[in-house]
Amino acid sequence: MPGAISENLAVLIVVALLSTAYIMPLLTKIRKFHVAEFFAVFMLALALSGGVYLAREILHNGAFTYAVGGWPAPWGIELSLDAISGLFLITVGLVATPILLYASVDLVKDVGSRSRAAWFLTLFLLLVAALCGLGITGDLFNIYVMVEVATIASCAIVAARNDAVAVEATFKYLMLATIGSGFVLLGIGFLFVLTGNLNMAFIAQELSASWQNYPTALWVCLSFFLVGFGVKSALFPLHVWLPDAHSSAIAPSSAMLSSLAIKGYIIALLKVFYVAVGADIITRLPITNILTVLGMLAIIAGALFALAQDELKRRLAFSTVSQVGYIFLGIGLGNIQGLTGTFMHILSHAATKSLLFLAAGAIIKQTGKSRISEMAGVGFEMPVTLGVFAVGSLSMIGIPLFSGFVSKWQLLLGSLARGNYLAVIVLVGGSLLAAAYLLPVLRKAFFERPTQSAAVTEVAYVQLVAMLFLAVVIIMIGTFPGVVLQLAEQAAATLLGLEVLL
Amino acid sequence: MGELWSRILQNYPYVFALALFAIGIYTILTHSNLFKKVIGINIMEGSTYILFIAAGNIRGGVAPILDMGDPELVYVHPLPQALMLTGIVVSVSVTALSLALIMKLYRFYGTVDAKEIMKIRSEVRANAGRNQ
Numbered sequence: 001m002p003g004a005i006s007e008n009l010a011v012l013i014v015v016a017l018l019s020t021a022y023i024m025p026l027l028t029k030i031r032k033f034h035v036a037e038f039f040a041v042f043m044l045a046l047a048l049s050g051g052v053y054l055a056r057e058i059l060h061n062g063a064f065t066y067a068v069g070g071w072p073a074p075w076g077i078e079l080s081l082d083a084i085s086g087l088f089l090i091t092v093g094l095v096a097t098p099i100l101l102y103a104s105v106d107l108v109k110d111v112g113s114r115s116r117a118a119w120f121l122t123l124f125l126l127l128v129a130a131l132c133g134l135g136i137t138g139d140l141f142n143i144y145v146m147v148e149v150a151t152i153a154s155c156a157i158v159a160a161r162n163d164a165v166a167v168e169a170t171f172k173y174l175m176l177a178t179i180g181s182g183f184v185l186l187g188i189g190f191l192f193v194l195t196g197n198l199n200m201a202f203i204a205q206e207l208s209a210s211w212q213n214y215p216t217a218l219w220v221c222l223s224f225f226l227v228g229f230g231v232k233s234a235l236f237p238l239h240v241w242l243p244d245a246h247s248s249a250i251a252p253s254s255a256m257l258s259s260l261a262i263k264g265y266i267i268a269l270l271k272v273f274y275v276a277v278g279a280d281i282i283t284r285l286p287i288t289n290i291l292t293v294l295g296m297l298a299i300i301a302g303a304l305f306a307l308a309q310d311e312l313k314r315r316l317a318f319s320t321v322s323q324v325g326y327i328f329l330g331i332g333l334g335n336i337q338g339l340t341g342t343f344m345h346i347l348s349h350a351a352t353k354s355l356l357f358l359a360a361g362a363i364i365k366q367t368g369k370s371r372i373s374e375m376a377g378v379g380f381e382m383p384v385t386l387g388v389f390a391v392g393s394l395s396m397i398g399i400p401l402f403s404g405f406v407s408k409w410q411l412l413l414g415s416l417a418r419g420n421y422l423a424v425i426v427l428v429g430g431s432l433l434a435a436a437y438l439l440p441v442l443r444k445a446f447f448e449r450p451t452q453s454a455a456v457t458e459v460a461y462v463q464l465v466a467m468l469f470l471a472v473v474i475i476m477i478g479t480f481p482g483v484v485l486q487l488a489e490q491a492a493a494t495l496l497g498l499e500v501l502l
Numbered sequence: 503m504g505e506l507w508s509r510i511l512q513n514y515p516y517v518f519a520l521a522l523f524a525i526g527i528y529t530i531l532t533h534s535n536l537f538k539k540v541i542g543i544n545i546m547e548g549s550t551y552i553l554f555i556a557a558g559n560i561r562g563g564v565a566p567i568l569d570m571g572d573p574e575l576v577y578v579h580p581l582p583q584a585l586m587l588t589g590i591v592v593s594v595s596v597t598a599l600s601l602a603l604i605m606k607l608y609r610f611y612g613t614v615d616a617k618e619i620m621k622i623r624s625e626v627r628a629n630a631g632r633n634q
Contacts, residue, residue, distance in 0.1 A: 141585055148592045152599060159603065164610035168619060171603045175530055175539055178596055182546045185589065186523060189553045189582075193516075198581060 021125035048093025055086030080138030088135035103252035183228030190221035236298030251361020292332030298325025303433035338414030339492035377450025515556035522549035558582035
């Protein structure tokens, strides 16, 4: 790769996606719509390869920082490229590319008109750019901006389908997400008052020297961050907006929001807690215990709510609440295995849940049935779609050879290392409940005769390819976790400030 | 008790900002009129501006434009001001987006009251259940 590009690759990924986002409406005016869609997918694939290149660089040569515009840290904005960024860039690229490929087939029909579809592409790319930005930033100012871009883009993506239910869900989402932003901004304000900096490395230095002078203020500030990011990433008691928003959007939006958008806020939370405040301060405050308890509550409560839903997309949406619990449980455990499990689950859940939502969208579109009780025999009519749905379900449950197993195994090891046996029980119980809410769909689809033989066919080939790609990703991570697991371990080690184990 | 009061009085801009923040959230959560919710959001975001600007301010400080001729000058911190400019942009965008959504909701439901929208929705759902 030419020197100028590879040196500035970190910022180029975000800039390229942002500029592609804004030329989308123009491009659809002067070229065929499919050209614009193809260009957008191509840019996402390019961003993915950039992410892979950066991750390889980080694995071999260690983490580095990048000063945007050539201004060094206290004056300019600093991007910190470490294993966390590498892993998250790969996650975003790996999942967003097939989602947009899937969406491109009948986007115009889904959202109503050609110009609306063009703006949908803009919002989608803006969201991806903001998520990449959250992954690589090392500055609280930047985190705030990227969080806001992601929030507004994801709200507008829910409203892409022009109907009453979706617009109402969007409004609810926007209100709660803005309350969340308010809390995050207040938290940033407190950190700024305490330390006089917005750069995370400088905040960490300042705090480790003098946090004992103001433990209460720090505690208040961390709880602001917890509430703010908790609302945005649908941590259990604050999840009320998620089921409506994620189930009323069009299938690619649901996949994008459920798999990636909420993860961006979790990465931001991890960065604030473990990079800005620092692992040794965080683990000494009771906040990790709170995260563990909330995570366990979310696993059980989300799964129980999911069991009660008959509508397939609502069931998947509540399943997200449960799986976010796993991620927060790992953060709360605060040891190397737990955090590795968190990072692996961010990747694995992103691939799995997007696959499940895309497959659900395909089923609903082809059969016109959105309730699980009506789906008898769909498996005979759409074998490929239901086949990848089965792969997603098994990964979500945590069966060996699928990616969900790798992350849940790490979380299990983390709980055992902490001596937290309740967490072990909850982890296993959550998996059993996941089996209870996902397997009935497969039983209904494969082991019951179709009610009437209407001519139901598979979706378009491009959409099947997108779903098969995600299924292959899930199986590849499950069977050969090697490099990805190494990256996740290094990310966890970076957060804990340990020597990188290579 | 006296010490606590003097500390609160010393830090009155922060206390004021937090009180305003609470008022904003209270407005968003308790009012069922959607426009009042948007007003609540603006109050809430306004409170964070006060917090940041107070944090960066120095009494007697001037705008941070370097004046080489006068080394005695004290400058206020420019970083929170830059952040708050961004914050104002964000809050304007959120307000615009939510007003657009309210307009759409009014076209769909004929009301801007969250409770009435809920009522209409549950009636629609009940009718759909009866027809099946």
